[in-house]
Amino acid sequence: EAGVAQSPRYKIIEKRQSVAFWCNPISGHATLYWYQQILGQGPKLLIQFQNNGVVDDSQLPKDRFSAERLKGVDSTLKIQPAKLEDSAVYLCASSSRTSGGPYEQYFGPGTRLTVT
Amino acid sequence: GEDVEQSLFLSVREGDSSVINCTYTDSSSTYLYWYKQEPGAGLQLLTYIFSNMDMKQDQRLTVLLNKKDKHLSLRIADTQTGDSAIYFCAETTHVNSGYSTLTFGKGTMLLVSP
Numbered sequence: 001e002a003g004v005a006q007s008p009r010y011k012i013i014e015k016r017q018s019v020a021f022w023c024n025p026i027s028g029h030a031t032l033y034w035y036q037q038i039l040g041q042g043p044k045l046l047i048q049f050q051n052n053g054v055v056d057d058s059q060l061p062k063d064r065f066s067a068e069r070l071k072g073v074d075s076t077l078k079i080q081p082a083k084l085e086d087s088a089v090y091l092c093a094s095s096s097r098t099s100g101g102p103y104e105q106y107f108g109p110g111t112r113l114t115v116t
Numbered sequence: 117g118e119d120v121e122q123s124l125f126l127s128v129r130e131g132d133s134s135v136i137n138c139t140y141t142d143s144s145s146t147y148l149y150w151y152k153q154e155p156g157a158g159l160q161l162l163t164y165i166f167s168n169m170d171m172k173q174d175q176r177l178t179v180l181l182n183k184k185d186k187h188l189s190l191r192i193a194d195t196q197t198g199d200s201a202i203y204f205c206a207e208t209t210h211v212n213s214g215y216s217t218l219t220f221g222k223g224t225m226l227l228v229s230p
Contacts, residue, residue, distance in 0.1 A: 042204050042220030055215045102147045107158030
């Protein structure tokens with residue numbers, strides 16, 4: 001079974017530029033998550049999708065971050081414009097369950113973003 | 117709000133036991149998890165425990181849960197150099213519409229020396 005795929009693996013941009021990340025979850029997983037992991041910290045949930053609907057985006061800085069999951073499969077996360085404090089690893093995860101449990105979230109390798 | 121606290125660093129010798137500790141705040145958490153992150157990789161689920169259990173053993177891993185104190189620990193027996201990684205404690209939190217998500221601690225870096 002293929003794992004969660006993310007691209008690019010690394011990205012360096014200047015502040016105020018735009019950037020987009022792509023995620024392809026495990027086939028059949030209805031739930032998709034985007035996390036931000038700042039160096040030295042644990043992953044922080046940005047947005048959670050159930051199929052192509054948003055379940056939770058309460059911690060997504062909506063003035064600059066946006067995400068979509070068209071057709072309930074792949075997802076993109078965009079930052080526009082980027083700030084220095086957006087430098088982090090952006091992790092995508094997917095899961096086949098959303099409540100009850102236990103349920104395992106399968107993580108991709110992440111995209112390391114550096115904003116200069 | 118939810119908060120998960122962990123010690124930041126642990127150093128042990130190969131063959132020793134490692135104990136990583138975690139405290140959490142959400143008493144309604146149904147499951148608690150331990151994830152492992154190796155350099156440059158995503159997180160991988162190691163084990164989990166249901167909140168009505170005190171202990172769970174899975175090969176070299178032992179999870180202890182003190183629900184009264186909201187304290188969770190992960191013991192790794194016979195620690196190997198390949199166990200060197202960052203270990204994250206996570207609690208289940210509940211969002212609207214009945215969906216669940218995870219809140220992670222900051223992670224404990226385990227360094228195993230030969």
